[in-house]
Amino acid sequence: MASVNKVILIGNLGKDPEVRHLEGGVAVARFPIATSESFKDKNGEKQERTEWHNIVLWRGLAEVAEKYLRKGQSVFIEGKIRTNSYQDKEGVQRYSTEIVADNMTMLSAREGGNGGSGSFQGGASSQSAGQSSSGQGTSAASGKGNASAFQNDEPDDLPF
Numbered sequence: 001m002a003s004v005n006k007v008i009l010i011g012n013l014g015k016d017p018e019v020r021h022l023e024g025g026v027a028v029a030r031f032p033i034a035t036s037e038s039f040k041d042k043n044g045e046k047q048e049r050t051e052w053h054n055i056v057l058w059r060g061l062a063e064v065a066e067k068y069l070r071k072g073q074s075v076f077i078e079g080k081i082r083t084n085s086y087q088d089k090e091g092v093q094r095y096s097t098e099i100v101a102d103n104m105t106m107l108s109a110r111e112g113g114n115g116g117s118g119s120f121q122g123g124a125s126s127q128s129a130g131q132s133s134s135g136q137g138t139s140a141a142s143g144k145g146n147a148s149a150f151q152n153d154e155p156d157d158l159p160f
Helices: 057-068
Strands: 007-013 018-021 027-040 046-058 074-087 092-106 118-121 122-128
Touching: 018 057, 027 057, 046 057, 046 074, 057 092
Parallel strands: 046 092
Antiparallel strands: 007 027, 007 074, 018 027, 027 046, 074 092, 092 118, 118 122
């Protein structure tokens, strides 16, 4: 029987990424993100539940996080769950659960007013459709840049 270990989260950073560089220069970044859901309880009162997730990024993703991510920003994370066990100072067996990210997309506008978002996979970056090669947002949806780049004056042949 096949099994799948896949997590998709959209949340806000709880603090700036903590980045370490291991022997050989490999970067690893760690930070928590919060996800929230709202619902009505049996009395009809609105309730909100927040879950915290420990995120781990390696290599190029960690370097991007160090450079661009800050507390409070929104981020899309795709990865897998990993649970580690260890013994604390008193010899008690402890467990920690973390999300090891394979893909990350910054959803908040970058500092400095560039706008747009960036999508990153396993250390290799790829610009989102909302960015030109200069890094300036050109998405018509964002209200920034040259919206005419996405307009076509010719009629389409679509039946709807």
